Amino acid sequence: MSEQAIGVFDSGLGGLTAVKELVKVLPQENIIYFGDTARVPYGNRSRETIIKYAEQDAGFLLSKGVKMIIAACGTVSSNALELPDTLPVPFTGVIVPTAAAAANATRNGRIGVIGTSATINSGAYKNEILARNNRIKVYQQDCPLFVSLVESGFISEKDEIVRLVVERYLCDMKKEKIDTLIMGCTHFPIIAKAISDYLGDNVTLIDSGRETALYAAHLLSKNNLLNTANKIGSCRYYVSDTVESFEKTAEIFLDKSVEGKVSHISIEQVAL
Numbered sequence: 570m571s572e573q574a575i576g577v578f579d580s581g582l583g584g585l586t587a588v589k590e591l592v593k594v595l596p597q598e599n600i601i602y603f604g605d606t607a608r609v610p611y612g613n614r615s616r617e618t619i620i621k622y623a624e625q626d627a628g629f630l631l632s633k634g635v636k637m638i639i640a641a642c643g644t645v646s647s648n649a650l651e652l653p654d655t656l657p658v659p660f661t662g663v664i665v666p667t668a669a670a671a672a673n674a675t676r677n678g679r680i681g682v683i684g685t686s687a688t689i690n691s692g693a694y695k696n697e698i699l700a701r702n703n704r705i706k707v708y709q710q711d712c713p714l715f716v717s718l719v720e721s722g723f724i725s726e727k728d729e730i731v732r733l734v735v736e737r738y739l740c741d742m743k744k745e746k747i748d749t750l751i752m753g754c755t756h757f758p759i760i761a762k763a764i765s766d767y768l769g770d771n772v773t774l775i776d777s778g779r780e781t782a783l784y785a786a787h788l789l790s791k792n793n794l795l796n797t798a799n800k801i802g803s804c805r806y807y808v809s810d811t812v813e814s815f816e817k818t819a820e821i822f823l824d825k826s827v828e829g830k831v832s833h834i835s836i837e838q839v840a841l
């Protein structure tokens with residue numbers, strides 16, 4: 570069992586923020602990643618559609634025999650709340666570990682949350698933070714264009730378009746003097762440098778992909794599912810749209826080539 574892969578999914582490139590961290594903390598693990606690039610973005614869709622897509626994505630990973638599933642997607646984690654109950658393997662989404670990290674990190678009790686519209690409308694991060702400490706003030710802002718920027722490869726902090734969009738979305742939050750910001754969509758850490766340049770060094774950025782990867786490592790250990798093989802694990806990527814554009818941005822972000830490791834699948838066929 571322990572040599573089976575960890576399954577990670579997202580609507581597109583965002584879940585790579587969790588993969589990047591998983592590879593660091595658990596180098597011996599095999600990882601199977603699915604990015605539903607044909608249907609990205611999820612964040613402006615209805616709850617029913619998000620649930621349907623999430624079930625199909627998890628179903629695809631299960632068909633690959635994974636030992637655990639990570640929904641490395643804020644939108645899925647905050648809307649497909651019943652998904653874990655339907656799975657035969659351990660599961661984690663991003664909300665609980667990320668909210669816990671933010672509640673621990675804040676010094677002035679003012680936390681910002683950014684995510685997709687579906688995530689912000691669900692109130693999931695806010696509720697989770699307040700359940701931990703109801704004196705914390707939570708400021709929320711949806712930033713749907715960040716997903717499009719990342720998926721289109723506009724990720725440099727030097728890019729004027731990236732800087733302008735960051736400023737437009739975050740100017741109100743900056744005025745609220747938050748000291749901690751949850752990047753509640755896993756796509757957002759890919760433009761973390763631009764976000765941090767705008768908000769300044771005194772704001773701690775919480776990376777939902779990173780926190781979730783750390784939590785997943787804990788969960789694997791708790792379930793006795795750690796891969797104890799004495800060799801570096803492999804990563805295999807599947808996407809529902811073209812391989813080329815995913816490869817290009819994934820490489821910039823992961824700092825290594827994923828060429829030859831990415832395959833196209835038709836998620837509709839898998840779902841039938």
Ligand code: DGL
Pocket residue numbers: 579580581583584609610611612613641642643644645684685688716753754755756
């Ligand atoms: N990366 C995803 C999230 O964490 C999804 C973004 C989207 O598809 O809109 O919310």
